[in-house]
Amino acid sequence: MATLAATNPTLMDVAKLKEPDGGMVTDVVDMLSQDNELYMDSTWMEANGGTFHRTAMRIGLPEPTWRAYYQGVQPTKGSYAQVDEPLGMMEARSVVDKDLADMETDLNQFRLLEAGGFLEGMNQALVATSLYGSVSTSPAKFNGLSGRFNAITTAASGENIVDAGGTGSDNTSIWIVQWHPRTVFFAYPKGSSAGVNRENLGVNNNAIPPDGSAGVFSAYEEKFTQKAGLVVRDWRSIVRIANIDKSNLVDEASAADILKLLAIGIDKIKKVEGGRICIYGNRTVKTMLRIQTMSKNNVYLTVGNEEGRPKLSFDGYPIRLLDQLLNTEARVT
Secondary structure, eight states, rough: OOHHEEEEEHHHHHHTOOOTTTTOOOOOOOOSSSGGGGGGTOBBEOSSSSSEEEEEEEEEEEOOOOOOOTTOOOOOOOOEEEEEEOOOEEEEEEEEEEEHHHHSSOOHHHHHHHHHHHHHHHHHHHHHHHHHOOOOTOTOOOOGGGGGOOTTTTTTGGGEEEEEOOOOOOOOEEEEEEETTEEEEEOEEEEESSEEEEEEEEEEEEEEEEEOOOSEEEEEEEEEEEEEEEEEEEEEGGEOOOOEEEEGGGSTTTSOHHHHHHHHHHHHOOOTTEEEEEEEEEEEHHHHHHHHTTTSSSSEEEEEEEEEEEEEOOOOOOOOOOOOOSSOBBOOO
16 A cells, blocks of 8 residues: 555645745645545646646557568567646635634634635536536636547547437436556646645735725735646546436436446456546436445445445445536537
8 A cells, every 4th residue: 555655646645745835824625525526536746847747658569570580670669649738727816804804713713714615616616627628618727538538439539438328418427537647647737736725915905895896905815726737648547437317317217227337337447557446426326326226236336434434336446426527418429
């Protein structure tokens, strides 16, 4: 386990290695207690660039020669492709009226509670971008998973899309991801830190009223920033179970067989030693999964305990909850 943690760091592992910068008050948000559990297992790595992470992948193998004695062999070589994965920058500002805050007996606790909404909002925004982000439509963001697995018949990654049969526009997906520095990971800019940085800007005596009225007032201000991107080095380590009809998940008789779909999806993963394989679904899917297992004996689905909370696993792989996974996805073809 110690070797795995050293070579496949999570967000929390990386955060422990970074020290705050001088006078800046910097905290890393604890996202493990949220219902968007993408960060419980995901790998985080420092990017090799400031606004991007450059990777190289082999796309062609050198061909060997079948030779006879005294026959020459021509040198061959493989072929490679370079991919630059963009990183995005997200920022939010907190402005709290100083007179209001000073009425509290514990000023620091009050400001922390005010900051909680900003931290939750940034958490949800990052998870949503990880799933649905596209630099072609929102250049300031980074590319998420859905845009990479959106064509079953016309893209190479279509081999790792499992069609659950939904035909309308009320579909959802299950994602199976193997986190590892050689497969899929989150990157943060070179020389920076992972997680959300919370910076205390002190008191601004010329704060502008949020309603746009004239004049200024005194306010405590904070800035929250996060810079991150999603790097997919090997698409074979990701599976999308797409086209799960949400309207059919209300009745076990008409619902997609989630256990069977998971079995198909797991077997499509190109497994890498040391990788963390996790399954992600929204609340609707997870509820139907529990219902389906109540009516049949299944040794592959187990319920355990993880840090005092129930842990649902399929074939030993944890099933995580992502509330940001939509029930309104269009059919993937």
